[in-house]
Amino acid sequence: MRYLPLTDVERGEIKKTIGISDIKELFSCIPEGECYPSLAGIPSALSEPELIATFRELGRKNRFADHLSFMGAGACSHFIPEAVSYLSGKGEFLTPYTPYQPEVSQGSLQAIFEYQTMMTMLTGLDVANASLYDGATAAAEAVLLAVRRSGRSRVLLAANLHPEYAAVIRTYVQNLPIELLTVASNETSGRVDDLDLRARLDEATAAVVFQSPNFLGVVEDGRAIAAAAHERKAYAVQVVAEAMSLAYLTPPGECGADIAAGEAQSFGLSLGFGGPYLGFMAAREEFLRQMPGRLVGQTVDLDGKRGYVLTLSTREQHIKREKATSNICSNEAWCAMRAGMYLAVMGKTGLARAAETCHLNAAYFAAAAAELKPVAVVYPANFYNEVLIEVTKGPAADFHAALKKKGILAGVPLSWFDVKQKNRLLLAFSEVHDRQAIDRLLAAMGECA
Amino acid sequence: MTALPKLIFDLSREGKLGCGLKGADVPAKPVIAASCRRDGIADFPEVSEVEIVRHYMALARLNYSVDAGFYPLGSCTMKYNPKINEKLAAADEFQAHPYAPHDLVQGNLEIMARLEEWLIALTGMAGFTLAPAAGAHGEFTGMLIIRKYLQEKGDARKVVLIPDSAHGTNPASAHFAGYEVREIPSNARGIIGIEELRAHLTPDVAALMMTNPNTLGIFESNIISIAEALHANGSLLYMDGANLNALLGIVRPGDLGVDVMHINLHKTFATPHGGGGPGSGPVGVAARLLPFLPVPRVRKNKDRYEVEYDDPHSIGRVKNFYGQFLVMIRALAYLLALGRENVRRVAEDAVLNANYIRKKLEGKLDLPYATPTLHEVVFSDQGLPVKTLDIAKRLLDYGFHPFTIYFPLIVHGAMMIEPTETESKETLDEFITVMDTILGEARENPDLLRQAPTQTPVRRLDETLAARKPVLKWSRGENR
Numbered sequence: 042m043r044y045l046p047l048t049d050v051e052r053g054e055i056k057k058t059i060g061i062s063d064i065k066e067l068f069s070c071i072p073e074g075e076c077y078p079s080l081a082g083i084p085s086a087l088s089e090p091e092l093i094a095t096f097r098e099l100g101r102k103n104r105f106a107d108h109l110s111f112m113g114a115g116a117c118s119h120f121i122p123e124a125v126s127y128l129s130g131k132g133e134f135l136t137p138y139t140p141y142q143p144e145v146s147q148g149s150l151q152a153i154f155e156y157q158t159m160m161t162m163l164t165g166l167d168v169a170n171a172s173l174y175d176g177a178t179a180a181a182e183a184v185l186l187a188v189r190r191s192g193r194s195r196v197l198l199a200a201n202l203h204p205e206y207a208a209v210i211r212t213y214v215q216n217l218p219i220e221l222l223t224v225a226s227n228e229t230s231g232r233v234d235d236l237d238l239r240a241r242l243d244e245a246t247a248a249v250v251f252q253s254p255n256f257l258g259v260v261e262d263g264r265a266i267a268a269a270a271h272e273r274k275a276y277a278v279q280v281v282a283e284a285m286s287l288a289y290l291t292p293p294g295e296c297g298a299d300i301a302a303g304e305a306q307s308f309g310l311s312l313g314f315g316g317p318y319l320g321f322m323a324a325r326e327e328f329l330r331q332m333p334g335r336l337v338g339q340t341v342d343l344d345g346k347r348g349y350v351l352t353l354s355t356r357e358q359h360i361k362r363e364k365a366t367s368n369i370c371s372n373e374a375w376c377a378m379r380a381g382m383y384l385a386v387m388g389k390t391g392l393a394r395a396a397e398t399c400h401l402n403a404a405y406f407a408a409a410a411a412e413l414k415p416v417a418v419v420y421p422a423n424f425y426n427e428v429l430i431e432v433t434k435g436p437a438a439d440f441h442a443a444l445k446k447k448g449i450l451a452g453v454p455l456s457w458f459d460v461k462q463k464n465r466l467l468l469a470f471s472e473v474h475d476r477q478a479i480d481r482l483l484a485a486m487g488e489c490a
Numbered sequence: 491m492t493a494l495p496k497l498i499f500d501l502s503r504e505g506k507l508g509c510g511l512k513g514a515d516v517p518a519k520p521v522i523a524a525s526c527r528r529d530g531i532a533d534f535p536e537v538s539e540v541e542i543v544r545h546y547m548a549l550a551r552l553n554y555s556v557d558a559g560f561y562p563l564g565s566c567t568m569k570y571n572p573k574i575n576e577k578l579a580a581a582d583e584f585q586a587h588p589y590a591p592h593d594l595v596q597g598n599l600e601i602m603a604r605l606e607e608w609l610i611a612l613t614g615m616a617g618f619t620l621a622p623a624a625g626a627h628g629e630f631t632g633m634l635i636i637r638k639y640l641q642e643k644g645d646a647r648k649v650v651l652i653p654d655s656a657h658g659t660n661p662a663s664a665h666f667a668g669y670e671v672r673e674i675p676s677n678a679r680g681i682i683g684i685e686e687l688r689a690h691l692t693p694d695v696a697a698l699m700m701t702n703p704n705t706l707g708i709f710e711s712n713i714i715s716i717a718e719a720l721h722a723n724g725s726l727l728y729m730d731g732a733n734l735n736a737l738l739g740i741v742r743p744g745d746l747g748v749d750v751m752h753i754n755l756h757k758t759f760a761t762p763h764g765g766g767g768p769g770s771g772p773v774g775v776a777a778r779l780l781p782f783l784p785v786p787r788v789r790k791n792k793d794r795y796e797v798e799y800d801d802p803h804s805i806g807r808v809k810n811f812y813g814q815f816l817v818m819i820r821a822l823a824y825l826l827a828l829g830r831e832n833v834r835r836v837a838e839d840a841v842l843n844a845n846y847i848r849k850k851l852e853g854k855l856d857l858p859y860a861t862p863t864l865h866e867v868v869f870s871d872q873g874l875p876v877k878t879l880d881i882a883k884r885l886l887d888y889g890f891h892p893f894t895i896y897f898p899l900i901v902h903g904a905m906m907i908e909p910t911e912t913e914s915k916e917t918l919d920e921f922i923t924v925m926d927t928i929l930g931e932a933r934e935n936p937d938l939l940r941q942a943p944t945q946t947p948v949r950r951l952d953e954t955l956a957a958r959k960p961v962l963k964w965s966r967g968e969n970r
Binding site for chain 1: 499517530531545546554557571593600611624629634668671709714754766814819823827829830836839846848886897912915951952956
């Protein structure tokens with residue numbers, strides 16, 4: 042077998058050295074009746090060409106690629122420069138373990154240090170960790186962090202948080218002494234309702250968790266939310282499901298957020314049917330020693346030469362066990378390195394250009410869609426790259442299905458998440474779209490009247 | 491020694507471009523107020539494509555990896571990662587949006603269903619969730635499943651028992667699932683004795699978390715009676731499958747009374763570790779726990795694959811979307827390549843290789859537990875003139891990645907060696923020769939080891955300084 046280098050002769054030599062005649066002797070510690078079960082139900086080995094053919098066949102059963110897609114809602118197609126795929130695919134980045142031996146891991150460590158730096162620049166916050174699993178678990182870890190740091194136990198979740206993020210937060214805290222309350226959304230603005238927020242905030246509130254841009258595509262008034270939270274000495278936690286927005290909108294830290302957490306799939310990771318993606322977390326300095334996940338820090342070696350190590354590990358499970366700030370061990374290190382490569386390649390100019398294009402494409406669509414009979418744009422002002430539309434006749438799911446027949450995946454119907462949201466459709470735009478693609482969408486929508 | 495690469499920020503020069511994107515071609519103006527938009531990103535890199543490629547190539551050269559050589563990191567199962575799996579996982583036809591309608595992603599759903607079938611066949615568990623993102627995430631998911639199951643039976647319980655040899659993730663995961671952790675000591679043979687278990691098995695025990703083979707590489711041979719004792723007490727048996735590699739095709743945890751277990755696809759099933767992830771930690775359960783698995787669940791209905799999003803008993807969602815799908819592709823590709831002819835050989839060769847190293851180093855290094863071991867062996871630095879750390883660092887000078895050091899915690903100065911099945915005998919012999927050389931140096935010139943490494947891009951790093959004065963990002967004019 043190509044992955045197993047021992048020859049039968051060598052197996053014989055090893056057996057002789059260790060003093061056994063039958064390999065089964067090595068497994069004599071295992072209850073006899075249960076040892077060496079039948080493998081009859083397991084398929085036969087495939088050669089490499091057969092393996093390729095098998096996956097080609099599986100790939101053929103996928104039909105999504107024939108469609109023009111405007112799907113977003115937490116995962117969004119963005120252009121990935123070839124240099125990013127080339128560099129991140131290097132075995133030197135792909136096949137090491139966690140850098141426990143820093144002397145032979147400076148490549149990974151420096152790459153992640155650079156990634157951490159870029160995430161602080163993008164979020165406007167003091168420190169960023171080396172990654173968490175994804176946007177939803179990053180949001181859940183942010184809840185736990187705010188509770189830990191504040192010593193308070195109540196957390197307010199904005200109604201327009203991504204429903205899967207809210208679900209994961211609920212799963213995470215289900216057995217912990219943490220109370221979750223929902224803050225209503227203002228139907229007119231699509232934003233956190235200021236009155237409801239102020240009514241619910243009190244001295245037991247650890248944090249207000251809001252997403253911006255939110256699940257309806259609307260950019261929240263982060264300054265107002267942070268100010269309201271801070272008045273009650275609660276933390277403001279901004280969740281970001283579309284990291285590209287960080288390069289275009291006022292960063293969370295500048296708006297007053299204390300913690301930013303979310304999904305950075307947009308930074309060079311392919312859609313991959315939902316993962317692996319990249320959870321990120323950045324926070325003000327005061328949270329540093331309470332943060333979850335790995336942190337790479339700069340130091341010097343015995344000769345005084347600059348170098349990097351995993352640091353502040355006394356927060357972590359392998360030292361603190363049940364008293365650790367999180368149970369996380371393996372994280373998304375390779376995704377973080379790849380995101381760093383992406384951000385470096387895109388650079389100051391490229392990233393700003395891509396981020397702006399996402400917004401302008403959405404703006405072009407929204408303006409044109411407003412003129413279309415079958416739909417109305419629900420929030421025509423404060424969006425970034427996602428636009429919520431209301432289908433005037435009939436359920437959005439039917440409208441979506443009709444467009445699918447025309448080869449277009451017109452976003453996601455909100456009814457997939459909330460059955461009460463029958464007529465609404467959320468569409469996402471990015472720099473992978475051009476005017477021609479958006480015109481095709483608009484024309485098809487017009488025909489579906 | 492080579493000079494270390496500059497930081498990407500120090501390579502930056504105003505006006506340089508790394509990417510060839512054009513701006514928008516739509517006639518549109520921003521609709522969001524200028525007060526909500528940022529004005530550039532100060533100090534963000536401006537570097538040309540060629541300089542970026544050279545920057546990262548220079549960084550790549552500073553890394554040790556499985557592709558470069560032997561990586562006997564105990565409990566991490568650093569086996570070779572087949573190259574075809576990378577190509578398959580990167581193929582365009584699998585990069586669907588996670589919300590793509592199910593009729594357009596039947597191939598992807600089939601991949602998930604087939605991987606689940608493989609995991610069931612290899613472990614004897616009744617069903618799996620593929621959602622957890624990593625091993626620790628799987629542990630947490632498993633603990634939530636146990637808690638929900640017991641809660642619905644009207645007896646949530648408070649305590650989870652964890653042996654002192656366990657990974658730190660076990661107590662941390664149990665804690666975040668709302669449990670109090672009670673540690674139980676390993677016995678003189680390095681395993682959980684049935685008497686030690688009984689002494690701790692009070693009515694408030696929800697479960698025992700057992701790593702099997704454990705972190706000493708020893709099979710928990712009392713597992714069947716342990717499972718029986720737990721079940722008689724109304725408690726459950728959780729198995730940490732971090733070391734499942736030793737058991738592939740040899741024994742199925744489900745046949746031994748395990749109720750819940752997780753698997754590390756990035757260990758046992760050859761997906762690359764990526765310098766610390768992404769992993770993937772599927773969780774398998776016995777039949778009576780199936781209703782509690784997290785959502786979503788892929789199910790086959792006649793010829794079509796469908797996705798179940800609601801289940802009244804489910805613990806809920808542990809991650810967005812479906813999990814680490816591209817890791818699942820790699821794992822399935824690996825298993826299909828192995829097939830029934832080789833899957834058992836993986837475990838056999840892994841155990842052969844580990845026992846070969848054990849035999850060759852036994853007598854030269856202290857072996858704290860004489861019990862037979864499977865896929866890894868744990869020595870200690872007892873009786874040596876140097877510390878485990880010194881030997882590990884000296885190995886770096888000889889071009890090998892060290893073993894896991896100072897773990898498990900029950901062995902003072904532990905050296906935990908796991909060669910895996912993907913190493914040739916020649917490599918093992920080279921490693922053994924180098925270990926002999928280093929042990930000779932330890933006796934004759936221990937300072938050589940205390941000063942090691944000297945052949946690496948940097949020497950020993952000041953970790954105390956890093957923690958005392960944390961520098962976690964580049965700042966203009968600093969980081970010299």
